[in-house]
Amino acid sequence: MPKKTIYIREADVPLWEQAELRAAGDSVSGVLTEALRRYLDGQQAVVGHIVLAGCSQPFRSRVQALSNGWMVALDNPGVQNVSDNGAIVEALATAGVLPDGLRAHLHAPYSGWIWLASAHIQAMLFSGPPTAEEVDYLAQARVAWSLLRQRAPRQQPITYGDLGQLLGGLHPLHEVPKVLDVIAQWCVAHQHPDLTGLVISKSTGLPGHDYWRLNGWEDLVIAERVERWRQSLSQLAEHSGPENPPF
Numbered sequence: 001m002p003k004k005t006i007y008i009r010e011a012d013v014p015l016w017e018q019a020e021l022r023a024a025g026d027s028v029s030g031v032l033t034e035a036l037r038r039y040l041d042g043q044q045a046v047v048g049h050i051v052l053a054g055c056s057q058p059f060r061s062r063v064q065a066l067s068n069g070w071m072v073a074l075d076n077p078g079v080q081n082v083s084d085n086g087a088i089v090e091a092l093a094t095a096g097v098l099p100d101g102l103r104a105h106l107h108a109p110y111s112g113w114i115w116l117a118s119a120h121i122q123a124m125l126f127s128g129p130p131t132a133e134e135v136d137y138l139a140q141a142r143v144a145w146s147l148l149r150q151r152a153p154r155q156q157p158i159t160y161g162d163l164g165q166l167l168g169g170l171h172p173l174h175e176v177p178k179v180l181d182v183i184a185q186w187c188v189a190h191q192h193p194d195l196t197g198l199v200i201s202k203s204t205g206l207p208g209h210d211y212w213r214l215n216g217w218e219d220l221v222i223a224e225r226v227e228r229w230r231q232s233l234s235q236l237a238e239h240s241g242p243e244n245p246p247f
Helices: 010-023 028-041 085-095 137-154 160-166 176-189 209-214 222-238
Strands: 046-052 059-066 069-074 112-117 121-126
Touching: 046 085, 059 085, 059 137, 069 085, 137 160, 137 176, 137 222, 160 176, 176 209
Parallel strands: none
Antiparallel strands: 046 059, 046 121, 059 069, 069 112
């Protein structure tokens, strides 16, 4: 049987020990394999309902996140039967981003992908509620980035539950934190005020455990945590970050 050696941080040893105990009859390698399968599934295209800037009518299409933009599918009718090519072309024309020559394919069977910059997309909701296997956390993080960035200048918080609804029905405890981790890791790595500080618990009015942990504040007393959080929000009001998601 092929073997792979995995090195872990000392701080993660207790987590692995818990995993070994809970795996019981299943091997930890089996758990890792399933986690990898779910991760790779998350990179696949999902179905989104999209509103372009300057348009009022949404269209439905398969979408896949790429750097600073989205791939939008035009599906041959009868093959995928997901994307509404006519509505897509009309929306692209209204938004002024219709690629040259695409209109010629409107009345003919056509299948392909087009790229749209994030700035051209006003809103996107994913068909749902999605299962864990269907969630593309990177794609959802890009949507969440835009939503949170709009709130940053006003320091306007949003609950985990409300953000989950805006992201197409993601679970506030199991799925929304995974979306926020993508954003928080970028902010911390680039020494930028953490946008995820705008997401709070409905019961406490404060960010969750992952926010304190990723910012290195989990060992501080609560008063010091709150003070640093408020300072970070003030910094966000002045510097909300790149307009387009930077990951």
